[in-house]
Amino acid sequence: MKDEIPAIGIIGGSGLYEMEEVRGATEHKIDTPFGAPSDSLVGGKVSGRQVYFLPRHGRGHRILPHELNHRANIYALRSLNV
Numbered sequence: 001m002k003d004e005i006p007a008i009g010i011i012g013g014s015g016l017y018e019m020e021e022v023r024g025a026t027e028h029k030i031d032t033p034f035g036a037p038s039d040s041l042v043g044g045k046v047s048g049r050q051v052y053f054l055p056r057h058g059r060g061h062r063i064l065p066h067e068l069n070h071r072a073n074i075y076a077l078r079s080l081n082v
Contacts, residue, residue, distance in 0.1 A: 007043075007050040009082035011073065013057070021046050022053060030076035035069050037076040052080050 022044035029040045039058045044051060054073060057063045 004081065005049075007052055007080060007082045008046075009077040009080075010051060010053045011077075012053060012055045022051060028052070028076075028080065030079055032072045032075040032079070034071040034075055037069060037072040038063055041076060041080065043080065052077060052082055 022042060023046070025042050025044040027040045028043055030037060037054060039055050042053045054077065056068060056073070057065075
């Protein structure tokens with residue numbers, strides 16, 4: 001049985017809300033046992049590799065640093081084989 005190559009996860013910080021390099025972008029709304037992640041994850045390909053992007057503070061920087069749900073963010077990425 002061949003192991004699946006894990007996807008690359010990118011968590012954007014302040015000022016990085018989208019990645020223009022992602023081709024064939026699809027949005028993924030993930031529910032987690034820890035609540036909602038910061039935003040929907042955007043998946044697609046960059047140089048042939050599957051990547052998922054998550055804006056840490058949400059689109060429009062609507063989540064303050066002390067309000068971030070780190071567990072939900074990591075769980076959401078992990079659920080997509082990141």
